[in-house]
Amino acid sequence: xxxxxxxxxxxxxxxxxxxxxxxxxxxxxxxxxxxxxxxxxxxxxxxxxxxxxxxxxxxxxxxxxxxxxxxxxxxxxxxxxxxxxxxxxxxxxxxxxxxxxxxxxxxxxxxxxxxxxxxxxxxxxxxxxxxxxxxxxxxxxxxxxxxxxxxxxxxxxxxxxxxxxxxxxxxxxxxxxxxxxxxxxxxxxxxxxxxxxxxxxxxxxxxxxxxxxxxxxxxxxxxxxxxxxxxxxxxxxxxxxxxxxxxxxxx
Numbered sequence: 001x002x003x004x005x006x007x008x009x010x011x012x013x014x015x016x017x018x019x020x021x022x023x024x025x026x027x028x029x030x031x032x033x034x035x036x037x038x039x040x041x042x043x044x045x046x047x048x049x050x051x052x053x054x055x056x057x058x059x060x061x062x063x064x065x066x067x068x069x070x071x072x073x074x075x076x077x078x079x080x081x082x083x084x085x086x087x088x089x090x091x092x093x094x095x096x097x098x099x100x101x102x103x104x105x106x107x108x109x110x111x112x113x114x115x116x117x118x119x120x121x122x123x124x125x126x127x128x129x130x131x132x133x134x135x136x137x138x139x140x141x142x143x144x145x146x147x148x149x150x151x152x153x154x155x156x157x158x159x160x161x162x163x164x165x166x167x168x169x170x171x172x173x174x175x176x177x178x179x180x181x182x183x184x185x186x187x188x189x190x191x192x193x194x195x196x197x198x199x200x201x202x203x204x205x206x207x208x209x210x211x212x213x214x215x216x217x218x219x220x221x222x223x224x225x226x227x228x229x230x231x232x233x234x235x236x237x238x239x240x241x242x243x244x245x246x247x248x249x250x251x
Contacts, residue, residue: 010099017095017103018110025073025080026111039064039119058123059210060182062136063143065119067202068173070112070144074151075169076162077104078243082250083160097247098240101152105236108148109141116140128213135221136212142228143205150201150235156242158249176200181207186218201231 039061081087090100123130130136154169177183179193180202186194197203204224211217217224 010096011102013095014099014103014106017090017100018107021073021077021104021107022110025077026107038068056214057183058119058126058128059206059213062116062119062123062140062209062213063180063182063202063206064177066112066116066140066143066205067147067176069115070108070147071151071154071169071173072108073111074104074108074148075154075165078155078250079159079162079165082158083162087250091247097244101239101243104155105145105148105152108151109144112144112148113140116144123213130213131215132212135208138225139205139208139212139228142225142232143201143208146201146205146228146232146235149232149239152239153235153242156239156246158246160250176202179203181210181218185210185216198227201228204228204231 078087081090120130120136151169154172155165157164157168159165179189179197180200181189181197182202186197186203186207189197204219204227207217207219208221208224208228211221211224219227
């Protein structure tokens, strides 16, 4: 496989990967479950029996809806392709490795953006005021790209069983919820969680959604934006390097 194709040409070809992923993987029940139902049940679990208003929890619902949707399928796309023996066809096509990854990332990103509409509608329906729609839109776009890109790292081990990547994905995702200020504002987190919250991209995304809906933020907005962009770039570089190393072991 040649990695020296023109960048524009490869980006155009990546849309074939996007269409494939959207048709085969994302038009499935598990994506709706992880992107809508699971965050909704977590929202209800935190809302009931606690002295917290539903409106104050909506930034967290938006955050984990985007987070879980963008990371629902991307970690298991490569293992699925390996198990189904369809990866050889992709590799034999005039596609660079990064093109395949870029297509997988775009599919996850677009799905995350689409699914985010659901919690936003719920938020508006219960009286949440979006004080800065532009910041919210930018946050959702950048956050979707970041989470989708980071998920590519999880899919890099040359395993053919999707369950392996799902296990790693769950092991990574669930702890991040509790150190990222999703349901409890960063200022109210215990000292240990607050001291390590900066290692999670979800922290900065949640901070942006909280600012966009109620005007409160823990970090300066520019720090949130730069942190998400930084995590995205670092994740992309790492993912491409890892997949360049492990992809030959899959075929």
